[in-house]
Amino acid sequence: MRFKVNPRVLRAGSPIFKTILKGRDCPIVLSGHTASQFRTFLWAVYAQPLPSAKSFDVARLCSIAEVSFKYDFNSLKLWSMEGIKSLVESPNTILRTAASETFVRLIRLALLYRDPALSRTVQSKWLTRLHWHDLPAAPALVVADAHDLRHLLYHAYYVHLVDVAPRIDREQPIDDGDSPLSTVQNLHVFCGYHSLLAAWKQLQESAPSFTPDAACSSHSKCLIAWNARWALETARVNAAFVPVDVLRRLLFMEQRLEVDAVAADCMTAGCMRAALHAIATKRAEISDNLHHYFDL
Incomplete structure (x- = not known):
């Protein structure tokens, strides 16, 4: 997919784009994000003035934050992360109803931006939803294991065990074949059992x-x-x-x-x-x- 971009605007906001767009025919090769994410990022680049980030849904803000980080587009990094934190920390937080995929993206962004306060808030809300059995525990377990988030990991193991224990009691396979857990992770589940x-x-x-x-x-x-x-x-x-x-x-x-x-x-x-x-x-x-x- 090709995008028509304004090199001057991109170069003005990012030292990385200054390097990439030195010549007239220097393409931007998308890597690590989708065309849809890049399109959302470009919309924010050209929006003047930027509206309040609070009015945006969290998925769009995550896309802008992810692409902005990759290209070190500082103004949009600040704008998108402020919007995300506002939505997360609001009394009527989006995390009350967010899907597991949203929690995963937010945790990864918090780690990417080295924002421990955001990470703690997201983990705390995620743990609450897990113990309510409002969300599956496997996605939390996988992301916590990958990023060494120990407290989230321990409780995700616990909630996942509670969910699969009836299968173990009946001597059935621990999952129905589509679990994201590895063999080692499933062994830890059995230890807990x-x-x-x-x-x-x-x-x-x-x-x-x-x-x-x-x-x-x-x-x-x-x-x-x-x-x-x-x-x-x-x-x-x-x-x-x-x-x-x-x-x-x-x-x-x-x-x-x-x-x-x-x-x-x-x-x-x-x-x-x-x-x-x-x-x-x-x-x-x-x-x-x-x-x-x-x-x-």
Whole structure:
């Protein structure tokens, strides 16, 4: 595809174009981006004055930012990235409904432009969408592994495992043939499966320990009541979530036991608070150490 361009305008905005367009018949060979992306970039080059970037959709801004970076077109680099950050950081952020492909592009742009704040924001919103099971985890896992984004990687592994665990339970292939995960990545998924199953089995048999309240005069009664209610709720949680979803199981247990009238009647208030805190602590401990479960 050929584009009719104004060499003077391109040379004025970019030292790279000054080199490329030295002569009259020096073609621009597209590499690393599509003709459609370059067309969008050219529109922005010739737009005078540039409109507010906030009025553009994120896909067009990403195209302009990507091509502008390649050719070091500084004015458009600044304009497009300011627009992207405005859309991402808005109270009504586009990331609430964005597809996985948008998250991937934004992460790559944040890394390309060395913008850690943008990277953190995108990763945080992506993690939220993953744990809502609103997006597939595989794209996040692949991009996080490629760019060494460890926190995103660990949680993407976890959510992906929760999604595929029923297939593993039935001894079916871990995917239906179109998964982007490599053999090594799938091995890590299996490691997580067996490790988290073992972790839940241990929790099912024994509630997280807690320190007795200083005002408790009969802690043995508190323990009997707590262990009995724990056993009852673990039976209920087994029907609600897959066995490897230890994080949601613990959250469910904490929420149920927090309003458990029998536990409240049989335990001191201090021991009840300590027991609930022990569940939250165990959940945070597992969340912070997912890399151990997946052997990463």
